[in-house]
Amino acid sequence: MATDGGTPSDGDIRVLLALDVLLSLLFSVGVVYALDLAGIGEFTWANVGVATLFLAVVTYVAVLR
Numbered sequence: 001m002a003t004d005g006g007t008p009s010d011g012d013i014r015v016l017l018a019l020d021v022l023l024s025l026l027f028s029v030g031v032v033y034a035l036d037l038a039g040i041g042e043f044t045w046a047n048v049g050v051a052t053l054f055l056a057v058v059t060y061v062a063v064l065r
Contacts, residue, residue, distance in 0.1 A: 017060070024056040 028051035036043035 016063075020059050020063075021052070021056050024059060025052045028052040028055055 025048070028048050032041065032043050032048050032051055035041035041047060
């Protein structure tokens with residue numbers, strides 16, 4: 001795909017950030033739920049929020065490095 005200038009587009013950063021947060025949220029819900037089932041942690045939305053924030057920041061730094 002090319003833009004009108006002939007150079008490839010990296011995409012809209014807002015879409016990338018939204019996908020990063022959404023996928024981080026889904027993954028965090030699964031991980032926190034699995035930890036609750038294993039008796040290691042407790043499923044709370046605060047734990048999911050912290051895990052989502054951590055995962056989204058790590059992903060953002062790793063991708064835009």
